[in-house]
Amino acid sequence: MTGLFGGTFDPFHLGHRALIRHAMTGLGLDRLLVMPVGRPPHKSRRTTLAAYRFEMVRLGTEDLEGVLVSDDEIRRPGLDYTYHTVLRLKEELALDQLVLLAGSDVLPQLGSWHRPEDLLTEVTLAVAVRGGEDRDEVAEHAARAEARYQSEIRLFDMPAIDLSASRIRETLESDGDISGMCPDRVIDFIRQYRPYQADGGFDAMKESDWQTLLDLEERAWPYLTQARRLHAASVAQYAARLAPLYGQDIGRAARAGLLHDLAKELPRDRQEELAARYFEQGGFGDPLALQSEDLIHGPASSVLATELTGSKDPGLERAVAWHSTAHPVMETLGEILFLADKIAYDRPFGRLEEIRHLAESGRLAAAMKRCLEEVFEALARQGKEPAEYSLQAYENYAGEE
Numbered sequence: 001m002t003g004l005f006g007g008t009f010d011p012f013h014l015g016h017r018a019l020i021r022h023a024m025t026g027l028g029l030d031r032l033l034v035m036p037v038g039r040p041p042h043k044s045r046r047t048t049l050a051a052y053r054f055e056m057v058r059l060g061t062e063d064l065e066g067v068l069v070s071d072d073e074i075r076r077p078g079l080d081y082t083y084h085t086v087l088r089l090k091e092e093l094a095l096d097q098l099v100l101l102a103g104s105d106v107l108p109q110l111g112s113w114h115r116p117e118d119l120l121t122e123v124t125l126a127v128a129v130r131g132g133e134d135r136d137e138v139a140e141h142a143a144r145a146e147a148r149y150q151s152e153i154r155l156f157d158m159p160a161i162d163l164s165a166s167r168i169r170e171t172l173e174s175d176g177d178i179s180g181m182c183p184d185r186v187i188d189f190i191r192q193y194r195p196y197q198a199d200g201g202f203d204a205m206k207e208s209d210w211q212t213l214l215d216l217e218e219r220a221w222p223y224l225t226q227a228r229r230l231h232a233a234s235v236a237q238y239a240a241r242l243a244p245l246y247g248q249d250i251g252r253a254a255r256a257g258l259l260h261d262l263a264k265e266l267p268r269d270r271q272e273e274l275a276a277r278y279f280e281q282g283g284f285g286d287p288l289a290l291q292s293e294d295l296i297h298g299p300a301s302s303v304l305a306t307e308l309t310g311s312k313d314p315g316l317e318r319a320v321a322w323h324s325t326a327h328p329v330m331e332t333l334g335e336i337l338f339l340a341d342k343i344a345y346d347r348p349f350g351r352l353e354e355i356r357h358l359a360e361s362g363r364l365a366a367a368m369k370r371c372l373e374e375v376f377e378a379l380a381r382q383g384k385e386p387a388e389y390s391l392q393a394y395e396n397y398a399g400e401e
């Protein structure tokens, strides 16, 4: 029997993990799909980027046999209703039965779900009864719902775990310790990627810009591997953090970050085709500056980003096209993106702290200088020469201290 457990998982915590484990054994499931929602229909707060939430679920369940993390709802643009997800899954996996997991708190609110009668015809609802909860009372609620919706509802037991995602986020926002609240791997992830850090970036974004970013993330999802999605999210986050320090629009910087490597996983010939289109359309820069094969993903991503956003923004296109090398006449957005790509939190190197410190304290040119030097050293270690554009760009910053 297959189970489905959906949620925002923002973040994934030990209460989720306990529910999963007890559902597997208590209900005798052979497999369980854990599905982070893409865009929840009832949203009372902003959800964190899907790449982060998906990764936390992946890390928090990777050692559990029979548990699969599904991106089915994330990769579909628009609001996600459980009813539609269930119909799709049953068809795709040719399932007769599907067990939908939930906490006992859902029982009194079933009426507020989307098409509850239809949903409960399609699934068997399985409700967790937490230790310390009044089992008779839950059973009574369940019996009432069974009668009302003509559907079977099962109960399974799990220990009482006093954890909530909102409390964990609050703890993180006040720099508190979350050990014992999330799986260790999730804690390590949060420590590195800082998805809940309030830093004047994402948290200061206008609501409409945030919704646009979430929408773009869903549409960019199929183009990227999970590792690349995390990088994109991290660069978006860091670019958003730097933007207001330099008078730049936060939403635009975040979009540039999210889309900067959009073409990087495409086959080489497709990248070449897109990069050629960039120059045919009069895109800024010289095609001869693409000295190494790897550099074509910049202009290629730029063309694809314009396609995906559906609006032309020449400054953003230039920034994306030359994010790898920088170029001799950089605009501020280009500098922010170049830096964010190299020093965002997904890059764990300690020596980047100095460049971060410069960038975060208003010294953008000095940060560019140090960052280009760092790039030159990294290339030298691999026996490679810097790109001509990088050397020309460096001239502009060479006088910085």
Ligand SMILES: [Fe+2]
Pocket: 260, 261, 264, 297, 323, 324, 341
């Ligand atoms: Fe790149």
Ligand SMILES: [Fe+2]
Pocket: 231, 235, 260, 261, 341
């Ligand atoms: Fe990148």
